[in-house]
Amino acid sequence: MSQNLRDADRRSIVVDYHLSAPPPKVWRALTEPKLLASWLMPNDIKPKVGHQFTFKTAPAPGFDGIVHCKIIEVQPVSRLVYSWRGGPIDTMVVWTLEPTTSGGTHLKLEQSGFGPEHGMTYDILSRGWREKAAGSLERILNLP
């Protein structure tokens, strides 16, 4: 098992994970409400395109504790896509499962599309961009 974050992908959060369980077992953990709840949050997911469901957690200021989701794409045992909206954050969650040679699963999670509307460029938050911004700001501040 290993994990890493890809800085190279600047338009989304990407988390890779190598699991020793085979894809069908991982798929069940992603799509069966009870199994999913055991590691994520209570939910009423169904792997059916168009199905609307929620994840429920403790409310907090500015967030009612409910994540609203809708299934966008289902490719059994390989790909699951749903929208993910909690508070003002409106995103897309993409799960990709690939079998590994050792009989396990390479699971990739990607969360993208940040913003209350479409098109929030994630580049704006990338590390490279931030460094560039910080550098420019320094130059501005250092002007005589």
Place this chain on the structure above:
Amino acid sequence: MQSLRRTSAELEGLLKALADPTRRAVFERLIAREESVATLTAASRVSQSAVSQHIAVLAKAGLLKGRQIGRSTLYRANPRALEPLIDWVERQNRFWQAALRRLDETLKETKE
């Protein structure tokens, strides 16, 4: 869920301010240089009043700072205002990493 707990009016304001591509372009331009509304207008395809409105939205979200030079105001970007968004992304990253560790544990415990 810790990662969403700090969603606030502040975060929403930032997201809305940056959701518009023209505003985003203005913001990015002002990272590299300090400019007046007139200069920004000359460099863009929109009217001066549109630029002024974009400036106002960005400034309200804290993304721009202005300083008065004679009769005109020069604006520059304030990238530090992005911190709540950057924090959110980092918290979301941690949230998913923790969730996937739990998934790994769950799968190891359950027999097929």
